[in-house]
Amino acid sequence: MTQYIPNHVAIIMDGNGRWAKQRNQLRATGHRAGLKAVRKIVTHAAKRDIKVLTLYAFSSENWKRPANEVTALISLFIYALNREVKNLNKNNVRLNIIGDISKFNPNLQNLIIKAQHLTENNTGLILNIAANYGGRWDIVQSAKKIASHALDGKITLQDINEDYFGSVICMNDLPEVELVIRTGGEYRISNFLLWQCAYAELYFTDTLWPDFNQASFDEAINIFNTRERRFGDVLNEDLSC
Ligand code: IPE
Ligand code: IPE
Ligand code: MG
Numbered sequence: 745m746t747q748y749i750p751n752h753v754a755i756i757m758d759g760n761g762r763w764a765k766q767r768n769q770l771r772a773t774g775h776r777a778g779l780k781a782v783r784k785i786v787t788h789a790a791k792r793d794i795k796v797l798t799l800y801a802f803s804s805e806n807w808k809r810p811a812n813e814v815t816a817l818i819s820l821f822i823y824a825l826n827r828e829v830k831n832l833n834k835n836n837v838r839l840n841i842i843g844d845i846s847k848f849n850p851n852l853q854n855l856i857i858k859a860q861h862l863t864e865n866n867t868g869l870i871l872n873i874a875a876n877y878g879g880r881w882d883i884v885q886s887a888k889k890i891a892s893h894a895l896d897g898k899i900t901l902q903d904i905n906e907d908y909f910g911s912v913i914c915m916n917d918l919p920e921v922e923l924v925i926r927t928g929g930e931y932r933i934s935n936f937l938l939w940q941c942a943y944a945e946l947y948f949t950d951t952l953w954p955d956f957n958q959a960s961f962d963e964a965i966n967i968f969n970t971r972e973r974r975f976g977d978v979l980n981e982d983l984s985c
Contacts, residue, residue, distance in 0.1 A: 750922035754798040759928030759952030772816035777954035788958045790869040804878030825855045836868030842914045843877030879938030886913045923968045927953045945971045
């Protein structure tokens with residue numbers, strides 16, 4: 745049977761810290777190992793013809809971590825942007841950062857803007873990195889945009905509906921998220937794409953992110969293909985009962 749390849753896969757890359765702990769290493773070492781898994785999965789997703797891959801790299805709550813870990817994560821992000829963007833561009837990947845980047849230092853903000861600009865006309869995989877992203881922040885910033893449209897007299901109260909909201913939220917120009925993968929054994933969303941995941945299939949695995957590989961990704965796609973997606977409807981074959 746031919747497989748359905750989800751258009752948009754989003755991943756909560758969890759478990760770097762535990763991976764490091766198992767090896768008596770620093771959490772930062774786990775994050776570096778996590779970056780290697782990112783490289784592998786980005787290449788593989790493109791090969792599997794996924795149109796959009798969205799990776800949760802840093803949540804709006806991750807600032808609560810000890811300062812040395814936050815610094816290590818931000819340095820790793822800067823390192824990855826400096827090192828990988830050329831290669832992503834060569835591979836026709838379009839890179840987007842989603843989240844409140846105004847909280848990052850100007851150097852990082854600059855790198856983000858340059859990377860997005862460099863890759864904006866690429867037609868291959870769309871890679872979204874969620875950095876200082878929170879689903880609640882996303883909903884609030886959408887509500888603010890809508891309020892400002894209303895204050896400017898561009899819309900009236902009657903114009904505000906799900907479609908309008910959906911037209912201002914992050915990734916409104918991209919296909920719906922169809923599959924969310926969370927590694928690391930926790931069964932929660934941790935403030936990831938709250939609006940966008942309304943009808944996504946959720947796949948949880950105990951595999952820690954640095955150990956997640958091509959075969960793990962393929963397994964998630966296989967499981968996705970066994971799911972029956974009803975979107976609140978009933979299936980035709982059940983109507984006779
Ligand atoms: C996920 O790994 C990466 C980020 C949140 C940046 P963790 O750092 O949360 O790893 P665990 O959950 O402590 O193992
Ligand atoms: C979610 O992982 C955030 C990212 C993977 C970037 P966390 O490790 O921060 O989530 P919680 O704290 O277990 O909910
Ligand atoms: Mg975690």
